Amino acid sequence: MSKKVIYGIFDDEEILLNSVKEVRSNGIVIKEVYSPFPIHGLDHVLGLKRTRLAIAAFIYGAIGCVTAIWLTYYIMILDWPMNIGGKPSFAYYLSMPAFVPVIFEMTVLFSAHLMVITYLFKCKLFPGQKSSSPDPRTTDDRFLIEIESDDEKKISSILNKTGVTEINVKEIS
Amino acid sequence: MQKESPIREPLILGDKSYHDITIDVAKPVLAKANKMWWIVFGISLILFVWWILSVGYTIGTGIGVWGLNKTVGWAWDITNFVWWVGIGHAGTLISAVLLLFRQKWRLSINRSAEAMTIFAVVQAGTFPLLHMGRPWLAYWVFPIPNNFGSLWVNFNSPLLWDVFAISTYFSVSFVFWYVGLIPDFAMIRDKVNEKYWPLRKKVYSILSFGWSGRAKDWQRFEEVSLVLAGLATPLVFSVHSIVSFDFATSVIPGWHTTIFPPYFVAGAVFSGFAMVQTLLLVMRKVVGLEAYITIKHVEYMNIVIMLTGNLVGIAYLTELFMAWYSGVEFEQYAFLNRATGPYWWAYWIMMTCNVISPQLMWFKKLRTNIVFTFILALFVNIGMWFERFVIIVTSIHRDYLPSSWTMFSPTFVDIGIFVGSIGFFFVLFLLYSRTFPVIAQAELKTIVKSSSEKYKSKRHE
Structure with a gap:
């Protein structure tokens, strides 16, 4: 089975926080979360270390x-x-x-x-750098979870259960 | 999520969603300027041209074209310098001190206040530069190894402390401003339609440094903002303290006092907030930001103006008391001369504008009135300019020898550089208001759920 990138898009940061918790408790690795503003508690839920x-x-x-x-x-x-x-x-x-x-x-x-x-x-920010966000709406009002997996069904069902508004899937390799 | 008391007035009015904030902030950047903007910009540009001519004449001929004489060697130039630096202080106070105190109302005004800081410090910097007479040798103020006669800079001199203070203040304020701007530039980059505006897309892509809003980036962003605020807070107090040392470390009666640092810092915040009011009351109307810069914001700023105005008033009275209590007759004469000498009118303009007029802010009706606030802010700006003029010129125009006693009268070049610097400032600010996200929209979105009218009323039901 080929690997896929799954983008779960949310329209509310609290729903996103719950979803991140749910996804991680199922043992799925979240590659990245994109958001238009800092979300209180997201780093904790994602298990990010404190910045030094x-x-x-x-x-x-x-x-x-x-x-x-x-x-x-x-x-x-x-x-x-x-x-x-x-x-x-x-x-x-x-x-x-x-x-x-x-x-x-x-x-x-x-x-x-x-x-x-x-x-x-x-943060790899410098003039001429390209945005790595898969969806330009993430600087406006959308919150995006990026997951790399080959089990699309399982992830979609978890995301749907937690209130995702949109799921996009992209094949890689 | 943070909760806020329902009694607290909302900071965002109306039914605003995240998307509405994006649109409202991006609109002035993407839309065409209205007539009002062009008129104000045109006037500012004319003043700016006057500034260029006056500066060109000063540099070409020498500072003899100013109204300075042997007795009054510092006059309008340093008055304007201190005035502009002081104005700058409100921006840092709003963005740094209010961040440390977790005051959420700063979020809709901090971007413009910081822009004001940077543009005001640019104006301030031009005055000492011009007063050098040979501005092309300005790099001599930095400690550079050299072999052209004069050796090192003198670290005992408050004027050199000023060089370090102002350059640190300018560069750190700029960096603080830019760190906050990166996510907002990214928002505009993503809103610009590449088909119609390829150049704009490119410019905002470069300005946004490729920001994409990853979770780790946001975590670092918040940490950097907090640490920068922690650094900028003592910095802003140090800058105006050091500016006041320019006077306080001298032995001129009227300057040689220990209360100068806190007195100057309070005055700086006072005049800075007045300038923020002047700019934002116009901007909220022209750009249509009434939902974000509310009457409540205006009232909060008026309270700061009232508080700092009273601090300044106490400082004036303390100076008078100390002059009498010290028993030094030169000190006593300096203050008697200020209030009753040939510059009595400047002293009483200062007293009226800075001490008496802010007392009107005790009335809630007045401090929540937009027109009244605007007029009072102008009064404060004028008063604070006169404060610096009074401190500087009245203290030195009566020299130790009565034969050197004189008056100062500005030439048209002095006036041109001062009025022109206001034009220059407005040119920068107006260009900013058309090309920059004027509200820190990314951070503002974090308080939508706790402090916007929509969510507050929803929770109340």
């Missing part, structure tokens, strides 16, 4: 902070110490309070930009 982007953002922020400390130290103390307004740059700990704004801004700058770059990279 926030941890990444913290690390990036720490890198930014260290970079700024090094930059201010190198420029103001090490490379060319200057006597500015009768306040000479003797030691870093004496001049440091004046560098706090820059250290803070650099922390935010690194953290925000590197996190967004990581996000775009992980």
Whole structure:
């Protein structure tokens, strides 16, 4: 039997959530879910792991902070110490309070930009990328479950039972 | 699904389904502009041309064409800079601070407020750039290894902190805005008919970065939005604090005060919300978004205006008290001179517009009235411009030596750059309102079931 892709299309996110639960409890692997907006609790029902982007953002922020400390130290103390307004740059700990704004801004700058770059990279989003959604209505008001299987009947019956509005089947290979 | 109290007023009026929201947001992008849009755009474009001419003249001849003199070395340029940066703050406040506080009403206004932020910061950035006199050397403000005489930048200087603050603020706001825009650009991409609009399809495909709304993408999207909001919140407070350090770290009477950072931040939010009101009250009418930007939204924003207006009022009174209580005669003179000196009229315009007029917002009838809100927002914008003018010019026009005492009068170039920057701002905003999804529709759809009129009344039955 040839493999098929089954698209179950829903018009309500709560029905979709129940359907995802039902499909997964039958031991069927859901390849992907497409939706026009974030659905509360979907990642949990699908069994997705928590994203680690926030941890990444913290690390990036720490890198930014260290970079700024090094930059201010190198420029103001090490490379060319200057006597500015009768306040000479003797030691870093004496001049440091004046560098706090820059250290803070650099922390935010690194953290925000590197996190967004990581996000775009992980989601494979970039100019020129094509949408992978099988149905353009998924950015409007439709929710789509994508299942790869050879048992079309079983899946259709589960989807129909849980209130699917439309089922499309595509043969692959 | 989240539930909301039935007593709370709905945030989306009428019988709106997910599809209706899509259509309402895509409509202004896909339809032709109406006459009103062209008229306003034409006027803005004329002002923008005036701006280009004034800027060209300034760069070509030097900043001697401005009205500055030896005593008043900072005047309209820095007034306009602080005014525009302050206006920008409301956008970040709406999108970041209200996100952290889980305020759902932000969803129908955050996109336009953030657009306003970005366009306002663009305007703000032009003023210090022009005041440099030789803007082509602007890259000297960055710490770049060099061998042309002057060595490194000075990290002790609040003006350099400003460089870092403003550039971080601009770029992070832009990224925050764009992350939210990606799913909405994808919606427009999927709504454009390729047969009739092949170019548009292509442009929105590129802008949407190939967004397809996978479950994992949405999970990451929410995380990124939350962390960006967490970063943008301290950032927005730091930016105007640092702007206020430009004054507060100096030794000029009237500038050298420790209350400047909170005072400036409150003023920034105050003027920013007034500008959001000015823009959105017109936009909701022209683009037909009355169902999404409701009277309730207007009222919430008016409450913020009232609150921050009172904070600013307290700051004004604290300044006066501290001037008297400090016992420093120069400080006392600076404030006496503000209120009764040659610039008394500017001081009292500021007091009337910023402290007295927001008190009218205590009346529910007035703060839910569209016409009244629009007029009051204009008053606040004018008042906040005068606040910066008063702080800057009245503090320095009476120098330490009475022989240097002078007045400031703007030239037509000063006026051209200021009025022109408003034109420039409106050109950007009007173009935005025709080509961008002006409401964060993807996120707005998440509150349809909890906060729309349709579902609220259904649940009530």
